[in-house]
Amino acid sequence: MQEDLSWMLANILKVPGARHALLVSADGLKRGMTEGLHPDLADRTAAAMSALQSISRSTAGFVGTDGEQQWRQTVVEFDHGWLFLVAAGSGAYLAVSASTDVDMEGITFRMHQLVQSLGEEMTAPPREMADGS
Template sequence: MLEDIVSNVSGARHAILLSADGLRRGATSGMSADLADTISAAMSGMQSLSRATARFAGPEDNPKWQQTVIEFKHGWIFLIAAGQGAYLAVAAAPDIDMQEITFRMHQLVSRLGKELMTPAREMADKQ
């Protein structure tokens, strides 16, 4: 499913699904495992920094982190929540349509949530 966003959004380069503690849960092809692990750890730290600085954005009593966007001369990184204890990070080209990429990321998170859910166990009747 991560490959879908890179294949279908012009300018999307890489996608990584990571746990809140920075462990890689999935990554698109074309990235080495070492790079994906490094980026996963960095994105976890970035998300933590974003939450810690939320009050800087305004006087909200209970600020809620929604997204972190980082701009580089050569591209963008977008980071959003992907369910309980998970995050989705996508790297993109400088000319990416920001509205499209964030929309697609939220769609992917919705799909991932449905796929990763474990159905409730049913008790077998004892005879």
């Protein structure tokens, strides 16, 4: 079982308007979450974030055709807030929800800062099968 990395996410909530943060593995498993996020919602959201990053990556060609397109982040706007999703190392993603009045530059800066400062801890290795393969 992988280490729970929730303790690393609390700093993101210091940005006014930030609601929740979730660290997700590429295969849709929750690796950490901020306090106050219901575990069931975190599990569902983790699976959805894995799918969202996959969809985002697959639409890179729509943005441009010059060379290889690299996905950096996905931002989704809702009536009551924002969803931010960024790569957090090999096989890991960081998702943050925020209110409509959040400083978008501030929240994305804090997210990227966290990803850079924690480098290796944010990397989610592929899961191993129970038989060790």
